[in-house]
Amino acid sequence: xxxxxxxxxxxxxxxxxxxxxxxxxxxxxxxxxxxxxxxxxxxxxxxxxxxxxxxxxxxxxxxxxxxxxxxxxxxxxxxxxxxxxxxxxxxxxxxxxxxxxxxxxxxxxxxxxxxxxxxxxxxxxxxxxxxxxxxxxxxxxxxxxxxxxxxxxxxxxxxxxxxxxxxxxxxxxxxxxxxxxxxxxxxxxxxxxxxxxxxxxxxxxxxxxxxxxxxxxxxxxxxxxxxxxxxxxxxxxxxxxxxxxxxxxxxxxxxxxxxxxxxxxxxxxxxxxxxxxxxxxxxxxxxxxxxxxxxxxxxxxxxxxxxxxxxxxxxxxxxxxxxxxxxxxxxxxxxxxxxxxxxxxxxxxxxxxxxxxxxxxxxxxxxxxxxxxxxxxxxxxxxxxxxxxxxxxxxxxxxxxxxxxxxxxxxxxxxxxxxxxxxxxxxxxxxxxxxxxxxxxxxxxxxxxxxxxxxxxxxxxxxxxxxxxxxxxxxxxxxxxxxxxxxxxxxxxxxxxxxxxxxxxxxxxxxxxxxxxxxxxxxxxxxxxxxxxxxxxxxxxxxxxxxxxxxxxxxxxxxxxxxxxxxxxxxxxxxxxxxxxxxxxxxxxxxxxxxxxxxxxxxxxxxxxxxxxxxxxx
Amino acid sequence: xxxxxxxxxxxxxxxxxxxxxxxxxxxxxxxxxxxxxxxxxxxxxxxxxxxxxxxxxxxxxxxxxxxxxxxxxxxxxxxxxxxxxxxxxxxxxxxxxxxxxxxxxxxxxxxxxxxxxxxxxxxxxxxxxxxxxxxxxxxxxxxxxxxxxxxxxxxxxxxxxxxxxxxxxxxxxx
Numbered sequence: 001x002x003x004x005x006x007x008x009x010x011x012x013x014x015x016x017x018x019x020x021x022x023x024x025x026x027x028x029x030x031x032x033x034x035x036x037x038x039x040x041x042x043x044x045x046x047x048x049x050x051x052x053x054x055x056x057x058x059x060x061x062x063x064x065x066x067x068x069x070x071x072x073x074x075x076x077x078x079x080x081x082x083x084x085x086x087x088x089x090x091x092x093x094x095x096x097x098x099x100x101x102x103x104x105x106x107x108x109x110x111x112x113x114x115x116x117x118x119x120x121x122x123x124x125x126x127x128x129x130x131x132x133x134x135x136x137x138x139x140x141x142x143x144x145x146x147x148x149x150x151x152x153x154x155x156x157x158x159x160x161x162x163x164x165x166x167x168x169x170x171x172x173x174x175x176x177x178x179x180x181x182x183x184x185x186x187x188x189x190x191x192x193x194x195x196x197x198x199x200x201x202x203x204x205x206x207x208x209x210x211x212x213x214x215x216x217x218x219x220x221x222x223x224x225x226x227x228x229x230x231x232x233x234x235x236x237x238x239x240x241x242x243x244x245x246x247x248x249x250x251x252x253x254x255x256x257x258x259x260x261x262x263x264x265x266x267x268x269x270x271x272x273x274x275x276x277x278x279x280x281x282x283x284x285x286x287x288x289x290x291x292x293x294x295x296x297x298x299x300x301x302x303x304x305x306x307x308x309x310x311x312x313x314x315x316x317x318x319x320x321x322x323x324x325x326x327x328x329x330x331x332x333x334x335x336x337x338x339x340x341x342x343x344x345x346x347x348x349x350x351x352x353x354x355x356x357x358x359x360x361x362x363x364x365x366x367x368x369x370x371x372x373x374x375x376x377x378x379x380x381x382x383x384x385x386x387x388x389x390x391x392x393x394x395x396x397x398x399x400x401x402x403x404x405x406x407x408x409x410x411x412x413x414x415x416x417x418x419x420x421x422x423x424x425x426x427x428x429x430x431x432x433x434x435x436x437x438x439x440x441x442x443x444x445x446x447x448x449x450x451x452x453x454x455x456x457x458x459x460x461x462x463x464x465x466x467x468x469x470x471x472x473x474x475x476x477x478x479x480x481x482x483x484x485x486x487x488x489x490x491x492x493x494x495x496x497x498x499x500x501x502x503x504x505x506x507x508x509x510x511x512x513x514x515x516x517x518x519x520x521x522x523x524x525x526x527x528x529x530x531x532x533x534x535x536x537x538x539x540x541x542x543x544x545x546x547x548x549x550x551x552x553x554x555x556x557x558x559x560x561x562x563x564x565x566x567x568x569x570x571x572x573x574x575x576x577x578x579x580x581x582x583x584x585x586x587x588x589x590x591x592x593x594x595x596x597x598x599x600x601x602x603x604x605x606x607x608x609x610x611x612x613x614x615x616x617x618x
Numbered sequence: 619x620x621x622x623x624x625x626x627x628x629x630x631x632x633x634x635x636x637x638x639x640x641x642x643x644x645x646x647x648x649x650x651x652x653x654x655x656x657x658x659x660x661x662x663x664x665x666x667x668x669x670x671x672x673x674x675x676x677x678x679x680x681x682x683x684x685x686x687x688x689x690x691x692x693x694x695x696x697x698x699x700x701x702x703x704x705x706x707x708x709x710x711x712x713x714x715x716x717x718x719x720x721x722x723x724x725x726x727x728x729x730x731x732x733x734x735x736x737x738x739x740x741x742x743x744x745x746x747x748x749x750x751x752x753x754x755x756x757x758x759x760x761x762x763x764x765x766x767x768x769x770x771x772x773x774x775x776x777x778x779x780x781x782x783x784x785x786x787x788x789x790x791x792x
Binding site for chain 1: 625
C-alpha cells in the first residue's frame, strides 16, 4: 500500500506518482490487455474471469456485445457478428472481395474503404476495433482502479501504413492515449529478453489467427535491434480452419454453405485443429441441419492440408534471413508467438528449418501482451532508470509514382525508424503552382503491384518559370511506422500546403466526426474529453518548459526569458479554466515562444551527448 | 550536417565501425522517441526528427560508398543524385565482360564454378578500387577529390554487379 503523498499547493505530485499504463494485444482471433504491477507483467482478467477476449463484436438493435458472449452468437447471428476484423483494417473494399467467400456478413464500399452492414447501420473496421479496445481498457481501468494514462498497442510488424493508421484511429475513437504502436515480434522478444537476459540473434516466428510475421532481432545489453522483418499480412491460423472447412465439405458432400452453416463448419474445424495438437487421431461430430455428421481425421491428414501454408511461412523465413544478411547458423534462438504455433507441424517445420528447438516457455497467446505491458510501463515514465532501447524498422519500402506507372523507392524496407528522407521535385510548366504526388508502399516496380498509401496535392507553390521552383518534399516515418509528409519550396522557403488523401484510410476530419457521432460517448462526455486532452497537454508543456528553464535559462536573454515566463504564467492560468480553445491557443503560443529555445537546447544536448569522447581518441 | 562531428569521429574515410556502432547506440539511448514518449507534442516531434537525423548519419557513415560521398560533400563536391554518363572504354569493356559472365551463369548446367569466378573478380576489383579511394581521399586535395569521385562512380558499378550476383546465387539455390 502506497504512503499518502503530500504535495505543496501548486506543486504537482506527478513525478513520483505511478502512472497507469497497459499493453494491448489487438489480435485477429483474441485480444488481451496486460500491465506491470509490482515489477511483474501480467495479463488482466475481466469480471467473468477471462484474460483472452475473443476479438468478436456483435451489433444488436440496441447494444454492442464484445468478447465471449459475442463469439457465442456468431452462429446464431452471423450477419451482425464481426470476427477477425483485424484482417479488414486499413483495407480497400476492392481488395477484400477475393476473401469474400469466407465472410458471412455483408461488406459494403465506404468511399473506397471496406465496411460492414450491420443492424446498427454501416460500421467500419476502425469502429469495430474501437469497441474491442474500449472493452479491454475498461477491464484495465476497473482492475487497476483508475483511468489509463497511456497504452501501447501491438501490430504485426508487416502491417503497412494504412493498417497502422487504422489501428491508431481505433484507439483514438476508443478514447485511448497511444504511447506507441509496437511491433508484435519486438514485444515478444521484449517479454523473453527481460526474463532471461538473452544476448544474441533471435528469430521471432509469429503465426497468429490472420497474420504471419517473421523477424530477426539482435539483442545486446538492452538494445533490441530489428535486423529485418517479413511475412504475410493475410496468412494465419484462420487459413488452417478454412482448409479444414473445404476438407469437411468434401466429406459431407455439401458444396455450398449458408452463412450459419459456414460458422458451424468453422467452429468444428477449429475444434479439430486444437484437438489434433495433442492427439494423433480424432473422431469428430459436425452438427448439421440434416442431422449429425460423424467423421474421423488423423494428424497426417491435417498436416497434408496445411503443408502448403506452412511451407509458405518457411519461404518467408528464408527471405528475411537474406534481408538480414545472415545464415541460419547465426540464429541462436527462435521465439514462438501466436496460438497457431501450437500446431505440431508448425513447430517441427520451424525447428527443422532453424535447426534449433523453438522457445515456448511463455504462453504464445500472451507473450505479445506481456511485452507490450513492459514497454507501456517504460514509456509512461514509471521506470526512469530503464536501459532498453527498441530500434525497429519499416517493413515495406516507401516509394513515389514516376513516369510510366513506375515506383521509385525513397525509403527501402528494413530501414531503421524513425527516418526522414527528402526528395526534390521541380515544376515543368511556367507559372505552375500545384503538383500531385502519389505515395506507394511495397517492393514491386509497378504502381499497380504496390499499395497506394496516399495522394498529395502540393499547392501554393510560388509561380516561377518552368524548372524554377524546387520543392523539397520530406517523407518522415515516426517510431510507430507512420508516414507524414512536409514540403518546402527551396529558393523562397515557402511551405507548400499539402492536402492528404489517404488511399485506404480516414482523414482527420472523418475520425473527428466518427468520435463525435460515436455511441461510445454522450455529447457532454465528448466535450469533457477534449477539454481534458488539452489540459493534459498543457500540463506536459508546463512541465517540460519549466524543467528546461531550470536547466538552461542561461541560453536566453533576459527579455527572452521574461517572454517565456509570461507565456507559462498565462498557460497555467488558462489551464485552470474550461475553455478548450483558449487552452489550445495558449499551448500554441507557448510553443511558438519557446521554439527557438528548444532548438538551442537540442543543439547543445546533441553536441554534448558524446562528451566523454574526443575526436582524436580513435 | 557533418555526420562525423555528430559522432565525434575524425572526418576521414577509414573508420572504426565498432566504435561508430557504440556511439550510435549511445546517441539513440538519449534521443530515441521512446525516451520522450511522455513529453509534450513539440518535444515528441523534435525527438522523432533528431532520431531520424542520427539514423541517417549512421546509415551514411556505415557504408563505404555513402561515407566517401559524404566526405566529398563536406569538401564541397556533391556527387549524389547526379545523372552523368560514365565514359572510360577500358572500364566499360571490363563491365561488359563481367555482365556476360553473369548471363552465362543463369544458363549453365553447373553454375557454381562460374559464380565463384565472377565473385572473385568482383571482390578483387572492389578491393583495389576501395584502396585507391582511401588514398585519394586521404590526400585531401581538390584534384584528388575529383579522382575519388570517379572511383566512387566505378565502385557503384561493382556494388550493383555484386547485388545481381547475389540474386543469381539465391535463384540458383531455390
